[in-house]
Amino acid sequence: MERRLGTLLGQVARLMRRRFDQRAREIGITRPQWQVIYVLRRHEGIKQGELAEILEVEPITAGRMIDRMQDAGLVERRADPTDRRAWRLFLTERGQGLVGQLEPLSVEISDLALAGVSDAEQAQLFETLEKIRLNLSGKPIAPAHDED
């Protein structure tokens, strides 16, 4: 076996998303939307750009997702009182109500994925993935050099 890192990661990520979406479809939600709810629950009133940064997606991606979630009555856009360009995001009651259903589903899928993986192995996995995430999140590809 000489799998590539990107291929393997992509496959595993996709399989997890597929599992989640299959189960969550009856609730009428997708995994990325669940992630938005998850973030908004503890960051009430953030701006779209801040949401995008937390999710590490482009602002337009977050904006379109908010469009759909607003149509579905899951989130609410309120005008920012100090900046007329910006929106402040809030969960609706309906949005908050889903947490109770989605949290257990999320745990269930994780458990399925991690069956037979020891606690130590899990901890190691998270640590390594976090390291990789930081490697990829940073500035372009150029090596470090002081600010100017």
Add this chain to the structure above:
Amino acid sequence: MERRLGTLLGQVARLMRRRFDQRAREIGITRPQWQVIYVLRRHEGIKQGELAEILEVEPITAGRMIDRMQDAGLVERRADPTDRRAWRLFLTERGQGLVGQLEPLSVEISDLALAGVSDAEQAQLFETLEKIRLNLSGKPIAPAHDED
């Protein structure tokens, strides 16, 4: 930090794909397309369904990708002599020619991602991810029970 496995995996996978695509765009190719080339290089003449199975995507996803790659002159569909429903897939010369450029790029992105990750840690990562992949690939969610 109490990140979710799916979230973290999804983010890391997306960041890797984004890096690859940014660099490969000048060549006019995407990472999923590179994966198709990679598979076809050593599985000449497979059918679309077989390709889909290897990539673990749905047949329609593979079919649409082949549409685009055929338009781009990267792959060729040839009729299956024994089954008029099926296509056999082949790389064009142009498709084969890209391997030399994409292989190093692929390695480069992996190296960037794995900077500061020891060999042992990498081996562990691959092993754990493969375990997870198998957990997720299996039959539905139901427990095993004999064929009937």
Add this chain to the structure above:
DNA sequence: AAAACTTAGTAGGCTTGCTTATTATTGACC
């Protein structure tokens, strides 16, 4: 041989994600 089932691929329609380009503000500088 005819009917019924299975298999290979495609069509339509949706979400997520990106890039590039635009609009509307805000903030900084002269």
Add this chain to the structure above:
DNA sequence: GGTCAATAATAAGCAAGCCTACTAAGTTTT
């Protein structure tokens, strides 16, 4: 105060991924 640059969000357009539904061709059953 007026211009100019930076920032928040959106628009258009594309790829990849999915689901459901369909067609056409093989295969099996009767």
